[in-house]
Amino acid sequence: MSARTTGQVRVVGTGLLGTSIGLGLSSLAVDVVLADVSPATLALAVDYGAGRPAGPSDAPVLVVVAVPPDVTADVVAAELARHPGALVTDVASVKAAPLAALEATGAATDRYLGSHPMAGRERGGPIAARADLFLGRPWVITPHAGSRPEHAAVLEALALDLGAVPLQLPADRHDDAVAVVSHAPQLVSSLLAARLVDAPDHATDLAGQGLRDTTRIAGSDPALWVEILSANAARIAPILSDLRDDLDAVLVALADPSARGARRALADVLAAGNDGVARIPGKHGVDLRTTTMVVLVDDRPGQIARLLTEIGELGVNLEDMRLEHSPGAPIGIVEIAVAPEVAGGLEADLRRRGWRIA
Numbered sequence: 001m002s003a004r005t006t007g008q009v010r011v012v013g014t015g016l017l018g019t020s021i022g023l024g025l026s027s028l029a030v031d032v033v034l035a036d037v038s039p040a041t042l043a044l045a046v047d048y049g050a051g052r053p054a055g056p057s058d059a060p061v062l063v064v065v066a067v068p069p070d071v072t073a074d075v076v077a078a079e080l081a082r083h084p085g086a087l088v089t090d091v092a093s094v095k096a097a098p099l100a101a102l103e104a105t106g107a108a109t110d111r112y113l114g115s116h117p118m119a120g121r122e123r124g125g126p127i128a129a130r131a132d133l134f135l136g137r138p139w140v141i142t143p144h145a146g147s148r149p150e151h152a153a154v155l156e157a158l159a160l161d162l163g164a165v166p167l168q169l170p171a172d173r174h175d176d177a178v179a180v181v182s183h184a185p186q187l188v189s190s191l192l193a194a195r196l197v198d199a200p201d202h203a204t205d206l207a208g209q210g211l212r213d214t215t216r217i218a219g220s221d222p223a224l225w226v227e228i229l230s231a232n233a234a235r236i237a238p239i240l241s242d243l244r245d246d247l248d249a250v251l252v253a254l255a256d257p258s259a260r261g262a263r264r265a266l267a268d269v270l271a272a273g274n275d276g277v278a279r280i281p282g283k284h285g286v287d288l289r290t291t292t293m294v295v296l297v298d299d300r301p302g303q304i305a306r307l308l309t310e311i312g313e314l315g316v317n318l319e320d321m322r323l324e325h326s327p328g329a330p331i332g333i334v335e336i337a338v339a340p341e342v343a344g345g346l347e348a349d350l351r352r353r354g355w356r357i358a
Contacts, residue, residue: 003028004157007061014045018066019129022050024162045126065090069231073101080108089115094231095142095171113151114142122219139164142171179235193218209324290319291343294358295334316346
């Protein structure tokens with residue numbers, strides 16, 4: 001597969017995103033040069049195959065800045081000055097503040113175009129990087145008054161090379177969006193997980209997939225998230241204020257569940273949650289209703305692979321899948337989601353093949 005991205009690409013910052021970008025482009029034979037303030041982090045990214053160390057003879061046509069939000073504008077300004085023939089982008093999770101800072105300093109913003117891949121992992125650093133990190137994920141490009149359409153095309157090519165789905169939003173609208181779909185959820189997940197610190201062992205031993213789902217991102221790097229939340233604080237605070245109001249209403253209802261209207265209040269909260277989750281796009285960005293099926297799998301090697309192979313042999317396309325295993329249990333649980341019209345036939349076929357359906 002040939003790359004759409006042409007010319008040398010310089011990646012500044014070899015954490016999770018920067019190294020993943022380098023891995024993806026290098027796999028397409030793009031010339032990637034890497035820079036980082038930490039020699040050890042840079043060496044590790046190079047060892048993983050994300051590119052080669054930057055040198056004085058480099059001539060990048062595209063510079064990707066992948067550093068924390070609090071230093072993004074300074075690093076972008078330095079790269080614009082250092083490489084006057086290059087387009088410079090950044091992949092910080094906030095876009096309005098870096099743009100405003102660059103415009104205030106008089107930097108060459110006609111060669112700057114911000115972007116943000118909506119991808120990440122709970123772990124950071126080059127050791128957690130993956131070439132397929134961006135596969136199927138939105139990659140937001142944030143045009144501004146001084147940017148050029150041809151520069152957006154360059155970033156669209158970059159996103160497509162990495163398997164992402166490019167789209168364009170102004171910086172303000174981007175920051176409003178990530179506040180509600182990324183930043184506030186991070187805080188909610190962390191606050192919920194914090195309740196487990198003092199929970200007794202017999203309680204955490206009962207933890208199931210629901211708790212794991214709602215606290216998964218609570219394992220994220222606190223230092224990085226302090227920077228992200230601080231940079232977008234003004235947009236996150238109103239969302240949390242509304243959430244606080246909803247929690248207050250729930251507390252009133254729970255204080256006396258038999259009171260008139262209390263059960264209705266609880267039902268309204270849960271129903272609103274149903275409506276909200278229904279708006280989350282499914283695979284390929286399609287709002288697809290699915291049917292969930294739970295298959296019990298013996299806890300021995302190769303069973304999940306056999307299940308997936310047989311589902312494929314039956315000609316059924318999985319829309320989603322998740323795994324759960326209770327400590328000490330001899331079985332695992334594979335929860336699969338498929339289109340409603342094939343669910344009945346799939347269940348019957350799997351039962352005939354000896355699978356146990358919960």
